[in-house]
Amino acid sequence: xxxxxxxxxxxxxxxxxxxxxxxxxxxxxxxxxxxxxxxxxxxxxxxxxxxxxxxxxxxxxxxxxxxxxxxxxxxxxxxxxxxxxxxxxxxxxxxxxxxxxxxxxxxxxxxxxxxxxxx
Amino acid sequence: xxxxxxxxxxxxxxxxxxxxxxxxxxxxxxxxxxxxxxxxxxxxxxxxxxxxxxxxxxxxxxxxxxxxxxxxxxxxxxxxxxxxxxxxxxxxxxxxxxxxxxxxxxxxxx
Numbered sequence: 585x586x587x588x589x590x591x592x593x594x595x596x597x598x599x600x601x602x603x604x605x606x607x608x609x610x611x612x613x614x615x616x617x618x619x620x621x622x623x624x625x626x627x628x629x630x631x632x633x634x635x636x637x638x639x640x641x642x643x644x645x646x647x648x649x650x651x652x653x654x655x656x657x658x659x660x661x662x663x664x665x666x667x668x669x670x671x672x673x674x675x676x677x678x679x680x681x682x683x684x685x686x687x688x689x690x691x692x693x694x695x696x697x698x699x700x701x702x703x
Numbered sequence: 704x705x706x707x708x709x710x711x712x713x714x715x716x717x718x719x720x721x722x723x724x725x726x727x728x729x730x731x732x733x734x735x736x737x738x739x740x741x742x743x744x745x746x747x748x749x750x751x752x753x754x755x756x757x758x759x760x761x762x763x764x765x766x767x768x769x770x771x772x773x774x775x776x777x778x779x780x781x782x783x784x785x786x787x788x789x790x791x792x793x794x795x796x797x798x799x800x801x802x803x804x805x806x807x808x809x810x811x812x813x
Contacts, residue, residue: 590746625711627791627803628747677746692801694739694746 586612588680590695597668598703604664605698607678613658614680618692619651622675634661658683668702675699706730709792709804718813722779726792726804729773733794733802736768738777741789741806750790751777782811 587610597603607617615636620628632653633641640653650672652664661680665672677697709726716722724738734755739747751766753759753775759766765778775794779786789806 588746625805627707627709627805628801630800675744679746692737693749697744697746699744 586610586680586682586693588678588693588695590678590698592698593696594699594701596701596703599669600667602664602666603668603700604662605676605678605700607661607663607680607695609659609680609682609693612680612682615658615683617655617661617678617680619653619661619663620677620679622677622697628677665700668700670702673700673702707792707794707802707804710807711805713808713810715810715812716782718782718784718811720782720811722782722786722809722811724777724779724790724792724807724809726775726794727773728775728794728802730794730796730802731770731773732796734797735795736766736775737793737801738764738766739791739793741791743788747791784811784813787811
């Protein structure tokens with residue numbers, strides 16, 4: 585399967601600081617990437633859809649000014665958690681769909697996830 | 704009522720057993736059904752993908768979709784300790800937005 589890489593895999597930061605998480609598709613191009621958040625023993629919750637070259641689409645209840653998403657190229661999307669607080673501590677996971685597979689929603693590949701701990 | 708319901712378990716079985724994992728859903732528009740395996744502190748890995756109703760088999764894994772009952776299943780034959788993980792069902796009507804179940808934690812004991 586296709587490979588999606590996330591970095592960093594684990595980050596600890598102080599309250600009030602900003603943290604950037606990168607999501608890269610290593611062996612394919614992706615016009616669309618997705619950012620999820622997962623709390624312990626909970627399901628993945630879609631936060632936003634990242635579109636290359638345009639603004640991200642945020643799910644209801646997700647603060648777009650707090651979770652900044654940039655999809656500057658066909659292989660890279662970044663999620664920046666601004667002014668992070670302890671309640672933002674979570675497991676953030678990105679996913680991507682290879683180009684050219686329009687309606688085949690099954691072929692969605694996930695990164696390894698980034699665990700954020702805000703002290 | 705959540706759109707996708709999945710028993711979180713945990714489910715514990717002995718090595719070699721047949722495992723049955725299930726999800727129910729309420730949205731009749733769902734057409735794409737997926738099963739992901741997630742190891743602790745890792746991202747989900749796609750195991751099976753099914754479109755509409757029917758069965759699909761891949762090695763020791765079999766996915767079944769019963770749209771009339773809004774019920775999907777994943778069977779694991781000859782379960783191994785390495786199968787111990789959380790299994791997530793996911794489904795979508797079309798396009799991109801996947802709806803995930805909470806995941807079922809599976810433990811296969813030697």
